[in-house]
Amino acid sequence: MQYANHHSHTKYSDGRGHPEEYVQSALDKGLTTYGFTDHAPIPGQKVTAMELSHLPSYLEEIDNLKLKYGNQIQIFKGLEVDYIPGVISIDSPHIRAAELDYTVGAVHYVEYLANGQPWGFEASEEAFRRGIEEAFGGDVEAAIKR
Numbered sequence: 001m002q003y004a005n006h007h008s009h010t011k012y013s014d015g016r017g018h019p020e021e022y023v024q025s026a027l028d029k030g031l032t033t034y035g036f037t038d039h040a041p042i043p044g045q046k047v048t049a050m051e052l053s054h055l056p057s058y059l060e061e062i063d064n065l066k067l068k069y070g071n072q073i074q075i076f077k078g079l080e081v082d083y084i085p086g087v088i089s090i091d092s093p094h095i096r097a098a099e100l101d102y103t104v105g106a107v108h109y110v111e112y113l114a115n116g117q118p119w120g121f122e123a124s125e126e127a128f129r130r131g132i133e134e135a136f137g138g139d140v141e142a143a144i145k146r
Helices: 019-028 052-069 123-134 138-146
Strands: 033-039 074-082 101-106 109-112 119-120
Touching: 019 033, 019 052, 019 101, 033 052, 052 074, 109 123, 119 123, 123 138
Parallel strands: 033 074, 074 101
Antiparallel strands: 109 119
8 A cells, every 4th residue: 555645734834844844754654655735825815825925935845855855755746726716726827837746626715704805614613603794694504505
């Protein structure tokens, strides 16, 4: 059996460590394949995602790890890409230009709060309730349907 991880988040989004630490841990655990999929930058939004200015460093770091560890483990360069109509998708220019090995699709934000920020339904209970109230007028069923 081959052990692999194809979905991981580093310091570039909501993870904690440097990408090389993840590769070293994967090697220690006997993984044969490792994929990086930090949250892709969402232009114009302040959410838990990579900042657009950090994308070039992320891509370069993963490419360098592929060269450094390529004879020990297969490394893939990816991003977890949210879908927000009119804001971001896998067809967004910065995603297409990234020359990724793959993407992980995601829908973390389904509506906007009163302050214009995207509402993420995976947040704390308090933030969840706020989103139901502000974005859907308290209608849980409308939020679920969205």
